[in-house]
Amino acid sequence: MSAKSLAEKLLAGNRRALGRAITLVESTRTDAGLQKDQLLQTIMPRTGQSVRLGISGSPGVGKSTFIESVGSKLIEQGYKLAILAIDPSSPKTKGSILGDKTRMQDLAADQRCFIRPSPAGRSLGGVARRTRESILLCEAAGYNFIIVETVGVGQSEVAVAGMVDQFIYLQLPNSGDDLQGIKKGIIELADSILINKADSDHLNAAKRSKVDLELALNLLYKNNTVEKPKVQLVSAKEKTGIDTFLDEVFEKITALKDKGDFSHRRSQQAIEWFKSEVSELVLETVSAKKAFRENYLTLEKEVESMTLSPTTAAKQFIGTIGI
């Protein structure tokens, strides 16, 4: 199918066209490049208007159940929902962690919801790039609420936080986990921290956890003008706290739009994306040169044996690769 007719079907809201379009942007085939660019170019004017929510949390914290609860509420309210996943660990596990569609059975069966598992076998940079483009495709296909899910691994949270409007960290009622989140610097990225499983069996533990976490946050944000993340109790299973959570998400989006900050933020995110894409492409292009591959290892050996200083070696190297 040509990029033009794929774009037409996509803009008409065709689900299969959306699936094919995402497969196209995920493709690493070099001959897919031109088609990909034409497609993105055609749909650009119809992108950027959805609410984008990032959700992170360690495996086992109940992300799927939580997304099911949030998702069914959104669909009831008339939203068209798309769920994308970033999982840099998937190359190891063959994409199984977030790739398993059976995790969200109700949503998977609903035609108003589009679920796309994480592509496996890529670097985080590659996965992040494809996810950003997939967000644009979903928006062009008429999806006006996008959830980007990630497991709490490495730098994927930073990537997701940079492409969404609000970033949510889900955790269990357990003080060890509280500190894990703080330790990994995720708490700093989060707009909200939700303590899940605040239901019949674990309500008291969850309440204690909330008190502990708020105490820790008060200390961390002492003398700090940055807004602290808000701590809330939810139960994805018993569907409590979900309405309050969603009301606040929409309140924040409305406040952003009222101040005129919403489109500005989208533009700034696009500029950041362009900048990092340029750096990555420069390094990719230069390292693919024959001279690069030939000379790098030779100089690295000299550096390793401490016969050449790293800065001198780097300067010599740059001189030989013809840029």
Next chain:
Amino acid sequence: MSAKSLAEKLLAGNRRALGRAITLVESTRTDAGLQKDQLLQTIMPRTGQSVRLGISGSPGVGKSTFIESVGSKLIEQGYKLAILAIDPSSPKTKGSILGDKTRMQDLAADQRCFIRPSPAGRSLGGVARRTRESILLCEAAGYNFIIVETVGVGQSEVAVAGMVDQFIYLQLPNSGDDLQGIKKGIIELADSILINKADSDHLNAAKRSKVDLELALNLLYKNNTVEKPKVQLVSAKEKTGIDTFLDEVFEKITALKDKGDFSHRRSQQAIEWFKSEVSELVLETVSAKKAFRENYLTLEKEVESMTLSPTTAAKQFIGTIGI
């Protein structure tokens, strides 16, 4: 002075030559480049054998007094000590925070100690590069114990931790500060956390702080095979805990050398340095091209107005700059 005669004087342990050599590597004059490379090349075989210690901590925590206490012990033991500073905040404060030699009066007056304040007005990348080269110059001049000091700001700790054998975090007896360190991810870099001012007035607070911090670390490192940082009490003012601290530093170095890991680590650090230097130089060289400057802003504007997707714009851009 030619690079050759400067190198000769430096290798003979001449302090003025060391000062001039550091000024040379700090120079941004393009005509200094060749001389710099010749100098580094000549001294390389005489580098890499010192003990390198990184020390971080917020302003006011007592780093200067601590370094004076540690430094005078080292000099008593016959070490030749060099103290270098990385302070990415210095461009703002004109280098005053770590640039003030009067901070360490006893050491500054001692001919067996060489103190070099942080160069002001540079990017962290630039400052880190110059500090790495200054370490090599100090080693070549016969200094066999190097302390690299940094304030607890941004990424400077990561840079310092990557160039030393052991990284020390100094803090006050105050649980807010404990959490600050954890929040900023510094604790993860630290081999030791020292609680300073554990003296007559603050001993009880310091002891409580140690208990709290060890409790937090136990939680953080639960199910983790990585070695936890060790928490120790010191008083830089009353010079308590300094001997124990130094004994452990040397024990660890001896253990590394006995296992043959010391030189391997030096080589790995050099390779990492080479790699990051190559990336930086590639990006610097490419962004200095005329076509880069001319085309970047045009495309950035299109990205900002959301008429061009960031990936498409980046690809178009790379096509125009001739690499």
